[in-house]
Amino acid sequence: MKKVLLTTVMSLMMCMGVFAQTQPDYMKAPKLGEKVIGVVSGTSQTSGDFSDHDRYDQLLEKARQEYPNRAIDIRRIECEKKYAGNNHDGYGDIYHYSFHGKVIEIIGIEAHVKEHISQAFNKALRNVREGSRLAIDQVSVPYTMEKENLKDQLLDLLLDKGYKVIAKDYLDKLYEEQQAQQSGIYNDNTTVQDNNFSAVGYYINVKVTETSLRVQVVNVSTGEYEGNATVNF
16 A cells, blocks of 8 residues: 555656646746846636637737837746636636736846946945055856956946056066066066055955856955955846
8 A cells, every 4th residue: 555655656746847847938937047027917708728828928929019129038927717607609618817927038147247246346345445456366257258348347347436456467467577586587677676566455356157246355465355245146
């Protein structure tokens, strides 16, 4: 008996798993990279079959009219079915369907970063006074995103917030010159002084993944983290 019951339960779980895998996206919740921007509703009264896909088509058409020129789709359709009487010709019953679905906009990582980058920097830099000298050190992005475009965005953002940004290439050149000096091979006219590096107070590290944005602020003098902020998309 226990063996039969166990077999039945396992069969039901397998069926539920198959259903979950084959369930269309318009019946599921919004996914990563999809932002809910509204809700659309519809109604229908019929004695015939009115499927989930029929409802999806009707809601999507309405959404496209309300949100033109945007990459949209429908998620999480819910429906209420009520008996509306008998068909006048005596064949079948009439039912009234009332349904709605979430309108989502499909957005890329760049849009997420643009939306949240200022918030992340405000939190990470809250202990760094305005006018401080910063250098963008490490920037990590997914392969689908242009790193140089993000660096340009970071530079504009930091300058707009009143910080002084030193080019990392300049610091690397100073470091190479300093190493040459220590080896005894250098030009007196291009001697690197210690204060060349101390003029930069903080390094900025930025990491973007498919699901989050992280900003770290490192004190150049102490090597300590002065700020850290993570925003999940």
